[in-house]
Amino acid sequence: QLQLQESGPGLVKPSETLSLTCTVSGGSISSSPYYWGWIRQPPGKGLEWIGSIYNSGRTYYSPFLKSRVSIFVDTSKNQFSLNLRFVTAADTAVYYCARHGPEGVVAGWLDPWGQGTLVTVSS
């Protein structure tokens, strides 16, 4: 059964870079022709897509975050990662990673999801 788990610092200072990693178990990123995505949810608010990456490294980013976001994949570790630069308090959120379905379709559904990790931006 495919499982995803987010990891990274829970507290980031304003203007610094938020870095998170999603570790995939129960399946191989390199041999799976799927897109892998990052989604966030500010406290008490709705879901916001950040971006997604294919196992080849092709990326799609939210046009609203594109200037600050990088997503990359490390197939040797079966992980994909998120960097969000120049963070402010508005970037405080629960960050989720998830896999898109079906194969090769970024427009597809998101399932499964990781449990999420809260990142707070504060000095």
Place this chain on the structure above:
Amino acid sequence: QSVLTQPPSVSGAPGQRVTISCTGSSSNIGATYDVHWFQQVPGTAPKLLIYGSINRPSGVPDRFSGSKSGTSASLAITGLQAEDEADYYCQSYDISLSAVVFGGGTKLTVL
């Protein structure tokens, strides 16, 4: 403001039927992109409820059904149960933005 529009809240009594709408435009739902639905109990990750506009993953009760027409989609829940109380989100893709888009979410209250 979300690209996909959902009502902020809906409610119903146990056993009743409720529907949640998801309204988009010609650049997303109307461009024939599928709509997917998620259920989120506060404090937990979203759970896929409907994919491909009308399909239920295994394990999801047939009380949940999805439909799509034109630039809108709907999630219907029949035989409402207390455990259905949660937030519900729709998701699609917008070709103009080249982005995955979500609705703002709908809070379902079981009276």
